[in-house]
Amino acid sequence: MNQEIAKDAHDEMRESIINAATQIFTRFGFKKTSMDDIAKSLRMGKSSIYYYFKGKEEIFQAVVDKEADQLRLKVNKILSSNDDTMSKLRSYVKLRMDLIKQLSNYMEILKNDDLMNLTLTEKIRKKYDDEEVTIIKRILEEGNEKGLFKVKDLNLSSLAVVVAMKGLEVPLVTSTMGVESLNIVIDDLLDILFYGIVKR
Amino acid sequence: MNQEIAKDAHDEMRESIINAATQIFTRFGFKKTSMDDIAKSLRMGKSSIYYYFKGKEEIFQAVVDKEADQLRLKVNKILSSNDDTMSKLRSYVKLRMDLIKQLSNYMEILKNDDLMNLTLTEKIRKKYDDEEVTIIKRILEEGNEKGLFKVKDLNLSSLAVVVAMKGLEVPLVTSTMGVESLNIVIDDLLDILFYGIVKR
DNA sequence: CGTTCGACCAAAAGTGAATTTCGTTCCAAA
DNA sequence: TTTGGAACGAAATTCACTTTTGGTCGAACG
Missing domain, CATH: 1.10.10.60 (Homeodomain-like)
Structure with a gap:
């Protein structure tokens, strides 16, 4: 006791x-x-x-782990909701934008190489890089199973989405546009992903 | 005389x-x-x-300008060919991959921040960043005019394509896959761009 | 006159020693 | 068991000095 x-x-x-x-x-x-x-x-x-x-690195790891846990809860909430698959992807993208705005240590570690020693960065990143791709993969997979999506190579496609998402997030968050405009831009970008550029 | x-x-x-x-x-x-x-x-x-x-920077600028000119010639050759619009985009992507393999100073300056002083980088990059987006924009525009594409916001879409392209190029070039496999991967990635992920 | 290059300059970069800071450990005290 | 001051070794910083670098100047040459 x-x-x-x-x-x-x-x-x-x-x-x-x-x-x-x-x-x-x-x-x-x-x-x-x-x-x-x-x-x-x-x-x-x-x-x-x-x-x-045990040391400074263990504290930082604990900080990042905690932030990742919090994100994981929110992501799972999105993924297990009854929303349609495309809305799920939208929600996930917007969740990430919010995190960047909050200067999350988790997002920082996955984006930058120059803030600390590379060993620690690689160690933490190894742990979470695949998780990001997996989240997208789960959404694409769900779309495939529902007959909504027709994604051939899930791994490659997930990687491509993550790369594009990461490349576009920071400029979008740091731009001077308001929330409404930002949401429209995100929707437009996701439309490219969903519907492609070739006329239907 | x-x-x-x-x-x-x-x-x-x-x-x-x-x-x-x-x-x-x-x-x-x-x-x-x-x-x-x-x-x-x-x-x-x-x-x-x-x-x-006048100095070292002017020499480097001349070197990058020359490489950019050479690239511009090749790009214009692609863009003015009778190939269909989608093939043009494929050719452009592959041309860029070849340049990366050749360790072109031009490609280097547009990708890295840490090789030299930031002022020079920003100066040169300012000159060529927009050009990259413009090349993609011309291809998308052509697709639109031919009734092949249905791209709503040309500027945003071009930016997204450039960001995705840049994020994926280096891992692909440095991977250990052969030329055949690489071409298949590029085709698959471009299919996502062309046809999206939503079932037709 | 156009072109070349050696000598020179100031700033930047590098080096090594001294000093300070930092992460960590130790151990005594509560 | 928990706490914190003292101590430790390594890393980082500072400082003075040296070397290198980009660039300038002016004389020499064709």
Whole structure:
């Protein structure tokens, strides 16, 4: 009973560190964030953090994992909804745009190479790159099964969609257009994907 | 008459410098190439180069301009051919792949940010980024006029195609697949663009 | 006069030593 | 068990000095 309460307190402290670190990593990035920054924001000694996490990289990994979990929940909510398949893809794209706007560490790690050491980046990216392609693949697969889509090579097509999506997201988010215009642009782009350019 | 001969000799020397520089820039990149490297390859003194070009950046700009001219010739040949519009797009995509394989300075400048100072990159890129979108736009426009395509927003669609093309080119060129397989993959990707993913 | 190149210049880049910062560990205290 | 000050080694930064680089100048040459 006491052991279980202690375990909860331990996890709660881990959670506090992750939350504090999320804000600071988001503001300053991995490299510019020091362990002292994180410790001070929690009004504790720097070395106390090592009681809960093995090191700086493990904290960052935990931050990214948590953000990825939150995204995964939202994605699964979209994918398991009763919306039609095309709307699901629209919702997913818009969800990503929101994340970019929020300066998510998760999105940052999947987009940039120059913010921290490459080993850590590759390690985390390895974990999540395939997941992005898989999400698109699931949507395309559902469309195929419903007889709505006719996608030949699921892997290649998913990759192409992810590449195009990634290339277009940042310019769109950083443009000066309003939400309404942005949504129209997204719809137009998705129409190209859905219907192609050859007249029907 | 003598003035015209002198002008030709002057231009010939400029051309020699450009050709020599092309090879050295291609091999070592802008940053790692010194003016002495270029001078020595022409068996002349470094300061003689400044009689023909104002500086290193002007030489590089001339190199990129020349490569762009050569590409423009090839592109115009494709665009003005009697091939059907879809074949034109295929030919253009394959032409670009060949250029990447050749380590063209032109392709390099349009893809990377970290090879040289940003001001020079931005300057050159400004000059050619729009051109890439325009090439695609001309093809889409032709398709529209021929009643083959039904592209709503030409600007947005062209941008999307360029972004997707750029994002996919390098992984494809650096993959280990053979020419036959690569051509099949390109065809499949272009089919997505032409026909979309929604069943016809 | 047009062209060439050696000497020179200032700025940028590189080098090595000294110093500071950082992530991490250790251990005593509560 | 948890905390934090002191200490540690490595990485990063700073600093002074040296070398390299892009570029200029002016004399020499054809």
